[in-house]
Structure formats: C-alpha cells, structure tokens
Amino acid sequence: xxxxxxxxxxxxxxxxxxxxxxxxxxxxxxxxxxxxxxxxxxxxxxxxxxxxxxxxxxxxxxxxxxxxxxxxxxxxxxxxxxxxxxxxxxxxxxxxxxxxxxxxxxxxxxxxxxxxxxxxxxxxxxxxxxxxxxxxxxxxxxxxxxxxxxxxxxxxxxxxxxxxxxxxxxxxxxxxxxxxxxxxxxxxxxxxxxxxxxxxxxxxxxxxxxxxxxxxxxxxxxxxxxxxxxxxxxxxxxxxxxxxxxxxxxxxxxxxxxxxxxxxxxxxxxxxxxxxxxxxxxxxxxxxxxxxxxxxxxxxxxxxxxxxxxxxxxxxxxxxxxxxxxxxxxxxxxxxxxxxxxxxxxxxxxxxxxxxxxxxxxxxxxxxxxxxxxxxxxxxxxxxxxxxxxxxxxxxxxxxxxxxxxxxxxxxxxxxxxxxxxxxxxxxxxxxxxxxxxxxxxxxxxxxxxxxxxxxxxxxxxxxxxxxxxxxxxxxxxxxxxxxxxxxxxxxxxxxxxxxxxxxxxxxxxxxxxxxxxxxxxxxxxxxxxxxxxxxxxxxxxxxxxxxxxxxxxxxxxxxxxxxxxxxxxxxxxxxxxxxxxxxxxxxxxxxxxxxxxxxxxxxxxxxxxxxxxxxxxxxxxxxxxxxxxxxxxxxxxxxxxxxxxxxxxxxxxxxxxxxxxxxxxxxxxxxxxxxxxxxxxxxxxxxxxxxxxxxxxxxxxxxxxxxxxxxxxxxxxxxxxxxxxxxxxxxxxxxxxxxxxxxxxxxxxxxxxxxxxxxxxxxxxxxxxxxxxxxxxxxxxxxxxxxxxxx
Amino acid sequence: xxxxxxxxxxxxxxxxxxxxxxxxxxxxxxxxxxxxxxxxxxxxxxxxxxxxxxxxxxxxxxxxxxxxxxxxxxxxxxxxxxxxxxxxxxxxxxxxxxxxxxxxxxxxxxxxxxxxxxxxxxxxxxxxxxxxxxxxxxxxxxxxxxxxxxxxxxxxxxxxxxxxx
Numbered sequence: 011x012x013x014x015x016x017x018x019x020x021x022x023x024x025x026x027x028x029x030x031x032x033x034x035x036x037x038x039x040x041x042x043x044x045x046x047x048x049x050x051x052x053x054x055x056x057x058x059x060x061x062x063x064x065x066x067x068x069x070x071x072x073x074x075x076x077x078x079x080x081x082x083x084x085x086x087x088x089x090x091x092x093x094x095x096x097x098x099x100x101x102x103x104x105x106x107x108x109x110x111x112x113x114x115x116x117x118x119x120x121x122x123x124x125x126x127x128x129x130x131x132x133x134x135x136x137x138x139x140x141x142x143x144x145x146x147x148x149x150x151x152x153x154x155x156x157x158x159x160x161x162x163x164x165x166x167x168x169x170x171x172x173x174x175x176x177x178x179x180x181x182x183x184x185x186x187x188x189x190x191x192x193x194x195x196x197x198x199x200x201x202x203x204x205x206x207x208x209x210x211x212x213x214x215x216x217x218x219x220x221x222x223x224x225x226x227x228x229x230x231x232x233x234x235x236x237x238x239x240x241x242x243x244x245x246x247x248x249x250x251x252x253x254x255x256x257x258x259x260x261x262x263x264x265x266x267x268x269x270x271x272x273x274x275x276x277x278x279x280x281x282x283x284x285x286x287x288x289x290x291x292x293x294x295x296x297x298x299x300x301x302x303x304x305x306x307x308x309x310x311x312x313x314x315x316x317x318x319x320x321x322x323x324x325x326x327x328x329x330x331x332x333x334x335x336x337x338x339x340x341x342x343x344x345x346x347x348x349x350x351x352x353x354x355x356x357x358x359x360x361x362x363x364x365x366x367x368x369x370x371x372x373x374x375x376x377x378x379x380x381x382x383x384x385x386x387x388x389x390x391x392x393x394x395x396x397x398x399x400x401x402x403x404x405x406x407x408x409x410x411x412x413x414x415x416x417x418x419x420x421x422x423x424x425x426x427x428x429x430x431x432x433x434x435x436x437x438x439x440x441x442x443x444x445x446x447x448x449x450x451x452x453x454x455x456x457x458x459x460x461x462x463x464x465x466x467x468x469x470x471x472x473x474x475x476x477x478x479x480x481x482x483x484x485x486x487x488x489x490x491x492x493x494x495x496x497x498x499x500x501x502x503x504x505x506x507x508x509x510x511x512x513x514x515x516x517x518x519x520x521x522x523x524x525x526x527x528x529x530x531x532x533x534x535x536x537x538x539x540x541x542x543x544x545x546x547x548x549x550x551x552x553x554x555x556x557x558x559x560x561x562x563x564x565x566x567x568x569x570x571x572x573x574x575x576x577x578x579x580x581x582x583x584x585x586x587x588x589x590x591x592x593x594x595x596x597x598x599x600x601x602x603x604x605x606x607x608x609x610x611x612x613x614x615x616x617x618x619x620x621x622x623x624x625x626x627x628x629x630x631x632x633x634x635x636x637x638x639x640x641x642x643x644x645x646x647x648x649x650x651x652x653x654x655x656x657x658x659x660x661x662x663x664x665x666x667x668x669x670x671x672x673x674x675x676x677x678x679x680x681x682x683x684x685x686x687x688x689x690x691x692x693x694x695x696x697x698x699x700x701x702x703x704x705x706x707x708x709x710x711x712x713x714x715x716x717x718x719x720x721x722x723x724x725x726x727x728x729x730x731x732x733x734x735x736x737x738x739x740x741x742x743x744x745x746x747x748x749x750x751x752x753x754x755x756x757x758x759x760x761x762x763x764x765x766x767x768x769x770x771x772x773x774x775x776x777x778x779x780x781x782x783x784x785x786x787x788x789x790x791x792x793x794x795x796x797x798x799x800x801x802x
Numbered sequence: 803x804x805x806x807x808x809x810x811x812x813x814x815x816x817x818x819x820x821x822x823x824x825x826x827x828x829x830x831x832x833x834x835x836x837x838x839x840x841x842x843x844x845x846x847x848x849x850x851x852x853x854x855x856x857x858x859x860x861x862x863x864x865x866x867x868x869x870x871x872x873x874x875x876x877x878x879x880x881x882x883x884x885x886x887x888x889x890x891x892x893x894x895x896x897x898x899x900x901x902x903x904x905x906x907x908x909x910x911x912x913x914x915x916x917x918x919x920x921x922x923x924x925x926x927x928x929x930x931x932x933x934x935x936x937x938x939x940x941x942x943x944x945x946x947x948x949x950x951x952x953x954x955x956x957x958x959x960x961x962x963x964x965x966x967x
Contacts, residue, residue: 589934631934631935631937634934634935634936634937635934637937638937638939650898651898651901651902652905655901655902655905655917658913658914658917659901659916659917659920659921659924660921660924661917661921662917662918662921662922663921663924663925664925665957666957667924667925667926667927667957668957669954669956669957669958670927670928670929670932670954670957670958671924671929671932672950672954673929673947673950673951673954673958674929674932674933674938674940675933675938675939675940675941675942676941676942676946677941678932678938679942679950713953713954714953717953717954717955717956717957720956721955721956724956
C-alpha cells in the first residue's frame with residue numbers, strides 16, 4: 011500500500027482530499043491516513059501529569075484539561091510532531107527532549123467555576139466548528155434534609171444538585187462568553203450523557219423536573235433559551251392550566267359555600283390542589299398517541315383498548331432518562347421506570363420520537379421492537395449523525411462487530427430479543443462520545459489507562475476468532491478459524507480443508523498423553539511456505555511432566571499438498587520413517603449444483619469420518635514412530651490385547667490378511683498361525699482334511715497346509731488360463747459378421763436360446779465345432795458353471 | 803423397570819435401566835450375587851468414558867429390541883447394523899479400551915462388534931503397513947523371516963508386485 015503512494019505527507023493529504031472515496035462509502039481512507047503514522051520514539055519515565063485530562067479537540071491541536079481542584083480550565087496547544095513514514099529515510103525529525111512541555115505548551119489557564127461549584131471532569135462539548143467549548147460545573151449533591159430539596163420529584167433515588175451551570179468558553183482565548191444555570195435538579199453530566207448538542211441546539215435534560223431545556227448557541231457567543239418542554243409542551247400550557255385550576259377552585263368553593271355539599275365532594279375538593287390527577291405534557295402526548303393508535307386499529311379496537319387501559323398506569327408514570335436529537339425538530343427520548351437510576355440495555359424501556367414543532371409524539375417503541383431495529387440498522391448514520399464533532403467521524407460506528415457472537419462467559423447464544431436490545435442500547439446516542447483523535451488510538455500510542463477514561467478511548471475494530479464445534483461429535487472435531495470465516499454447516503473449500511482443517515485436526519489429536527504440538531521454532535520459519543509444494547510443518551511430541559527438559563526431541567515433518575483433486579498428507583521422522591495418507595476430495599467435498607458459485611464444499615457430516623481416517627491412517631503411525639525414536643512407551647494398541655481377544659478379532663479376517671499378518675512380527679505369527687483360525691478356513695475353502703494329511707494342532711500345520719493347497723490351486727488355474735489363451739484354428743464357416751460368443755457354441759449360431767441347452771448337449775456340440783483339441787472349451791466353462799448348475 | 807447405578811473406576815455414577823445393564827453378563831451375575839436391595843454396582847476395571855460408550859450401546863440395543871411391534875425383524879436388524887456401523891467409528895485407542903471393557907463386562911454383541919472393528923483396521927494391509935500402524939518391531943531372525951515369508955508367499959503377491967514397480 012505504501013509503495014504505491016507518495017511518501018510526502020503533504021502529497022498524501024492532498025491526494026486524500028482529492029481522490030478519496032465518496033463520503034459514506036468507507037471509513038478506510040481515514041484510517042489509512044494515520045495508520046501510516048509511525049511512532050518514532052519511545053518515551054518512558056515521563057513526569058506525572060497533574061491536570062485532569064479531558065479531551066483532544068479535533069485532530070489534536072488543542073488539549074483540554076482541568077486543574078487538580080477542578081476550578082480552572084487549562085488548554086494546551088500541540089507544538090506539532092515529527093512524522094516519519096516507514097521506509098522514509100530522509101525525514102529526520104528534529105530530536106527533541108521527551109518531556110510533556112516539549113510537545114504541549116500551555117495556551118491559557120482560566121478560572122471558570124466560581125464559588126462552591128467545580129467543573130465536571132468528563133463533560134466537554136465542542137460547538138460551532140471547534141470555536142466554542144461547553145463546560146459544566148455543579149455543586150455537591152444536597153442532602154435530603156436540606157430545605158431546597160425538591161419534595162414533589164417523581165424520581166426518588168437520584169441526587170439533587172443545588173445548582174448546575176453551563177459555561178460557553180471561546181476556545182481561542184478562553185473567554186467565558188455566557189452561562190446558563192439550572193438550580194435544584196440533577197443532570198447526568200458524566201460522559202455528556204444528559205446533554206445533547208445538535209449543530210447549535212443544546213438539549214439539557216433535568217431529571218427531577220422532567221424537563222428538556224433547549225438552548226441555542228449563537229455564533230456570537232451567547233446561549234439563548236429557545237424552548238422548554240416536559241411537564242408542558244407549549245409555553246402557554248402552564249398559563250392555561252393555572253387558569254383552569256383557578257376556575258376549578260373557585261367553582262368548588264362556591265359549591266361548598268352555597269349548599270350543604272355531600273361530604274365526599276368536600277373531600278375531593280381538598281384533594282384537588284395536590285395536582286396528581288392531571289396527566290400533562292409529554293406523558294399526555296404519549297397516552298394520546300397510544301390511544302389513537304389503538305383506537306384506529308380497526309380489527310379489534312375494544313380488545314386493544316382494553317389492553318391499553320390495563321397498562322395505562324404504567325404508561326402514565328414513565329420518566330425521561332435520556333434525550334437525543336434526530337434532526338432539528340425531532341427528538342428521541344428514552345423513557346423508563348421511576349425507580350431505575352438509569353436505563354440499562356437488559357431492562358425494558360421505551361423509545362419515544364417527539365416532534366417539538368408540532369408538540370406531538372410521532373413514534374413509540376419498546377426496546378425489543380424489531381421495526382425500530384430495522385430503521386436503526388438502515389439509517390445508522392442518521393441516528394448518530396449529530397453526535398460527532400467531525401463530519402467524517404460518523405462513519406465510526408459504535409455498534410460493535412461482535413454483536414452476534416455469544417457472550418464468552420455464558421454458553422448460551424443470545425436470543426433474538428437480546429440481540430435487538432443490545433443493538434438498540436446504542437440509541438439514544440451520546441453526544442461527541444466517540445473520540446476521533448489519533449492520539450488516543452491504542453494502535454499508535456500507548457498511554458496510562460488510569461489517566462484516560464475508557465469511554466474516551468478509540469474503539470478498535472476487533473476481529474475475534476470464530477470457534478467451530480461439530481454438532482454431532484462435539485468432542486471430536488473442534489477448530490477455530492482465525493481469519494477466514496468458514497461455515498461448517500454447509501461448506502468450505504479444498505484450500506481451507508488443506509490449510510485449516512488438517513492443521514487443526516493434527517493439533518487437536520489427543521491420544522492420552524501423546525499429542526503432537528507444533529514446533530515453535532519452526533512455526534516462525536513457516537511464515538512463507540513455498541507455494542508449489544504445499545505447506546510444511548514440524549511437530550514434536552508434547553513434553554510430559556515427568557520428562558527431562560533436556561531430553562532429545564525427535565521432530566517429525568508433516569507436509570501436505572493438494573494434488574490432482576486430492577489432498578496428500580505425508581509425514582516423516584528424522585530417521586526416515588514415513589507415513590502418508592491421501593484424501594480424495596470427492597469423498598468429502600461436494601459441489602452444490604443449486605448454488606451459483608459452484609465452489610467445492612465440505613459437508614460437516616463427513617468431518618468425523620475424515621477425522622477418524624486421519625487419525626488411524628496417518629497420525630497413529632507417526633506417533634508410534636516418534637515414540638520409538640524418543641524411546642517412550644507407545645500408546646496402547648492391538649499388541650497389548652490378551653491373546654484370546656486377539657484371536658476373537660482375527661477370526662473376522664480372511665486367509666490372505668491372516669497370512670500377511672503372520673509375517674509382521676514374531677508374536678503376531680504365533681497368534682495368526684493358530685489352528686483355531688485356520689481350520690475353519692481350510693474346511694471352507696478345500697473341504698475337511700483327511701487324517702492321512704497328518705495335520706497336528708499347535709504347529710502351524712494348518713496354515714502351511716492352507717498355503718500349500720492354495721498355491722497348488724493357483725498353479726492349476728494359471729495353467730488352465732494359459733491353455734485357454736492359446737491360439738486355435740478358426741471355426742469352419744464363421745464369417746466376419748458372425749460373433750461367436752464362446753468356443754463351445756455351435757458354429758454359426760447367433761442369438762436364440764441355444765446357450766440355455768443342458769449340459770450333455772453342449773458336450774456333444776462342443777466336440778463337433780471346437781477345433782482339434784476338442785475339450786479345450788471346457789476349461790473356459792468354469793466361470794459359467796453356476797448357471798448350468800441351476801438349470802440342471 | 804428398575805434402574806441401577808453402575809460406578810466406574812474413577813467414581814462416576816451412571817444410572818441405567820436394569821434391562822440394559824443386563825446385556826452385560828458380568829453385571830447380571832453380580833446383581834444375582836448381591837442382595838436384592840443393592841442398587842450400586844461397582845465396576846473397577848472400566849473407566850468413565852468407556853463405560854459411557856458401552857452403556858450407549860446397551861441402551862440403544864435394548865430400545866431397539868423392545869420395539870418388536872412396530873417394525874419387522876429384517877428392518878430392525880438393518881437399523882441395528884447401521885447404528886453399529888456408526889457406533890464403532892472410534893479411534894484406535896478408544897477401540898482398544900472398548901474391546902477390553904466389552905470383554906470384562908461380557909457383552910457378547912459389543913465384543914463381536916469391536917473385534918470386527920479391529921479386524922477392519924488390519925484388513926488389506928501388508929506386513930510392513932501393519933507394523934507401522936500398530937507400532938510393532940520386526941523381531942524375526944533372518945532365516946525365520948525367510949521361512950515364514952516363503953510359507954505365506956501366496957498371500958504377499960500384491961506386495962511383490964508393488965515391489966517390482
């Protein structure tokens with residue numbers, strides 16, 4: 011990649027501006043830019059940084075910090091950094107002292123928080139194209155005995171701050187341009203979560219007041235309150251309501267005075283001023299929206315309505331927990347239960363789309379709603395567009411790639427609704443939550459994790475290895491794919507079979523203590539195997555606990571190559587013992603005709619068969635050879651079986667296999683030449699031996715006798731075959747068009763059923779037509795005899 | 803049907819129906835010897851995973867035996883054979899343990915099946931190949947080997963032909 015691009019950084023930047031992909035296509039061009047920045051020096055033992063780190067503005071020109079007491083704003087300016095590209099020998103950056111001061115210079119230091127307030131450590135928003143900073147400060151929480159503590163709050167277990175102030179600070183010189191204060195309430199300020207900035211509109215959600223304050227940040231450096239909604243949706247709502255309440259109270263008092271009112275009405279009049287009966291503001295809009303939706307649903311309105319009224323109480327007590335702008339007029343609110351301290355992805359909550367221009371709710375979803383999920387996945391940039399300070403940063407998706415992977419702790423894969431909840435937990439989004447500064451990219455720089463909060467860190471693209479476990483044989487075949495995703499359920503190509511499955515099967519092969527492990531030294535050399543002769547790996551036996559570490563390790567080399575549609579695996583030990591196996595691709599890999607790309611596929615159901623074959627046919631011999639070379643006891647196998655069991659097993663074998671087995675080793679010869687095995691074979695093949703043969707048990711005589719008779723029979727057969735193949739005189743009268751199927755058929759006879767005639771007739775005709783040797787045809791008749799036998 | 807508990811040498815318990823467990827003649831005779839009330843049968847010669855595999859065989863075969871009514875004899879035999887074929891697809895050392903267990907527990911059908919499996923491993927292999935596969939050493943003396951090879955030359959034709967090539 012680097013070779014094709016100019017090394018000059020300015021050229022690269024210009025090329026990026028001019029020729030990079032259209033916005034929205036890919037984020038890779040952005041990443042590529044600073045992935046090619048390489049650290050040129052390592053600084054260790056740097057001095058402790060006393061200020062509270064807050065954030066880098068933009069690409070890192072300014073570093074925003076707060077002093078230790080959280081009263082002052084400290085802004086550092088970056089002095090620039092030398093760039094050296096890999097392979098760029100000419101760019102010699104000026105050597106500099108590796109101190110903080112030599113890279114960052116204090117730009118200014120300003121007192122921002124006054125009095126009892128202190129700045130919030132991790133709250134900082136950048137507005138108007140990095141011209142302004144919005145900071146927040148607050149007092150310590152009030153105790154519940156305090157006089158100013160709001161008694162009528164709907165939310166109980168959230169602290170109350172006497173005052174919270176938002177400061178608008180010009181970044182250039184640190185002038186505090188404007189302030190906005192909210193008293194006796196709580197705003198979730200950490201990590202910008204309770205506040206949302208969209209272009210120049212700032213939404214602040216107060217938890218106790220259940221109100222959203224909308225401020226506009228003017229370019230001149232002022233914050234103007236535009237709107238407030240929550241308990242009331244329009245500015246004059248409060249007036250109307252108070253007028254109404256006043257009229258109501260007048261009416262009630264006049265009723266009470268004019269006549270002897272029933273006692274219960276007096277009671278209700280007394281209860282009225284508590285004001286709990288009226289459903290107002292957003293809650294009322296939600297209920298109206300839900301009611302109308304159910305009412306218009308034509309199929310079974312009464313049923314839907316009944317369910318609506320059943321959960322009316324739950325809907326009426328919902329509380330706003332977070333707010334996000336979707337565009338300038340629509341906001342996304344998340345609403346949950348009162349007693350939760352915040353909205354969690356694993357609990358149920360609702361997402362409400364509210365249009366502040368028309369004052370209406372336009373959408374109401376729960377957090378398992380798949381329709382909303384579809385919208386979110388389709389329009390992710392729309393949901394996150396406003397939460398970024400840089401336009402390109404919106405392509406950094408906060409949605410982790412590993413969402414569909416199960417939790418490594420829990421064995422159960424996620425259910426559908428869990429996945430939906432996890433994804434929808436990303437909305438409402440947090441403003442400017444994703445750090446876009448390259449300084450915090452862990453791939454480039456390492457830094458002290460304790461100084462920088464986890465939410466600020468650049469999220470990398472993690473690629474997790476996928477694990478595959480065969481469903482039918484969970485223990486037998488198990489392997490991981492590191493990079494190539496193979497779905498074992500239906501498919502994998504021959505190359506993947508070669509490189510992955512075989513390696514993994516070799517690794518996973520476990521014969522008790524006998525395991526092949528990849529030789530570490532060779533593994534590194536193995537990086538670039540010559541492509542023509544396949545791959546080569548070296549294995550050694552795994553060291554056992556009792557082994558001396560200095561013991562000689564005998565390595566074995568395993569090579570594999572695809573060769574003419576089959577995979578050949580062969581291994582050799584140092585002393586030249588070889589074992590090889592050839593796996594024909596057609597046995598395991600099937601082309602699927604239905605699919606468009608007719609790539610060969612491996613089907614999972616064959617995997618255990620393949621595993622068995624590799625293990626018994628290839629790995630076992632190699633293991634035994636290795637054990638022999640290292641002087642270890644080989645794994646248990648046939649020779650350890652007691653003789654009676656060996657005999658039982660060998661009973662299933664044919665004579666030829668038995669005879670071959672007898673040649674293998676001395677102890678096997680004793681077993682395999684036993685008359686217990688050979689006598690039935692001899693009887694079946696040649697009939698019962700006469701006592702005249704003098705076969706004595708216990709001497710292997712039966713085997714010898716079988717061998718001798720077999721040899722004799724073979725000799726005779728060969729002789730007969732030779733006679734049959736000797737040239738004969740042509741038949742009288744056979745023309746070239748006549749096909750003579752056999753020598754003993756009547757000359758000239760074609761077709762018909764003459765060959766079904768009984769044997770005596772055949773003999774007669776044979777003498778007539780079959781040349782000078784007469785009976786020569788009978789030699790050949792042997793294979794056809796059963797047919798005649800049946801007829802006669 | 804009564805259930806009994808079979809305890810392997812490493813102390814793992816397997817609950818199994820008595821009918822299935824009595825496919826093993828050893829267990830059957832042990833049950834007869836022990837008192838009526840005994841439920842736990844210790845099997846000190848069989849390890850846990852092998853016992854599990856053996857019991858898999860026993861339960862499957864009893865289940866198939868019991869299904870007399872719904873399928874014909876021929877079909878049942880065929881089904882059982884197919885199952886056996888899949889069952890015996892294990893690696894060499896597993897097979898070794900299995901045959902030992904089947905011998906000790908005296909399950910005739912399983913023993914037969916295992917022996918067939920081992921025979922399948924040997925079938926069609928040349929002596930050299932057999933040695934390689936089972937880790938044997940050629941411990942013949944030269945005249946001895948010549949003798950046995952001459953006797954069994956008839957069976958080694960394939961090998962001779964291969965050597966010629």
